[in-house]
Amino acid sequence: MTETRWDDEIATIRRLRAERTKVGHGERPAVVIVDFQKAFVAHEKSGPSAAAALSNTAVLLDAARAAGVPVIYLVMILDSLEDRMLAQRVRSSLTERCERGNPWTEISDVVAVQPGDHVVEKTVATGFYKTRLHDLLTELNIDEVVVVGTSTSGCVRATVMDAAYRNYRVSVVEECVDDFRTVSGEVSLWDMQDRFGDVRSLEHMLGHFAALGRRREMAAPA
Known part of the structure; x- marks a missing residue:
């Protein structure tokens, strides 16, 4: 039986991801931030990748707001x-830490909500499941969701799939997502690029937002 060399496998899927055909951007994007709450970025297994x-997301949000791109926070809140x-x-x-009123549900101060931003529980x-997200995106006339957050293989991937099922263009910003399950995160980035949308670099998205702002x-x- 041949032993799997995981470093080689990761290198292969990164190459495939880079080569995969891109769906492309829309004209009316919104940034959707998935679960950057203390429960998910400050827990016992969080490491430097979460920070x-x-x-990186704070940099992206500054560029989005400057370009007039709506910012939407998704938060896990349980009654x-x-x-x-x-x-x-x-x-x-x-999720045991996500009951309403628990301090763990608070959004990280690094990416704090600003006036004019939206929060969806x-x-x-x-x-998208039993939330107002789709209705909000429709009200804002959004045709592209730019997804960041945690975890890449869990809530990010689930949200990306449902956005793709609703025919939104989807861009996942690689440097702005995190998964303490390293291999799961890498595989999910390839899976999302292969099937549901585009995985983009932070540099690319900053340039895209700057160009959109100029247009x-x-x-x-006058």
């Missing part, structure tokens, strides 16, 4: 722990 994703899906009630889960991994300034009435 880096938060810091009761019994509201969780069965698997999370059976197994130990960080959810109870499961995806931001909007030129189109604005």
Whole structure:
């Protein structure tokens, strides 16, 4: 039996991800921040990658707001722990810290909500299940969701899938997502690029927002 060399496997999927055809951007993006709450970025298994994703996201949000791109926060808020899906009630889960009023549910100060931003509560991994997210995106006339947050293989991937099912263009910013399950995160980035949307670099997205901001300034009435 041949032994799997995981470093080689990761290198292969990164190459495939870079080569995969891109869907492309829309004209009316919104940034959707998935679960950058203390429960998910400051827990016992959090490491330097979580801090880096938060810091990178703060840079992205400055660029988005400067370009007039809406910012939407998804937060896991439970009125009761019994509201969780069965698997999370059976197994130990960080969602145990997500009851309404628990300080763990607060959004990280690194990416704090600003005036004009939107906050959408959810109870499961995806931001679309029994929430107002789709209605909000429709009201804002959004055609592209730029997804950041945690975890890459969990709530980020679930939200990306549901956005793709609703025919939004999807861009996942690689440096702005995090997963303490390193291999799961890498595989999920490849899976999302392969099936549901585009995985983009922070540098690319900053350039995209800057260009969008310039176009909007030129189109604005004098």
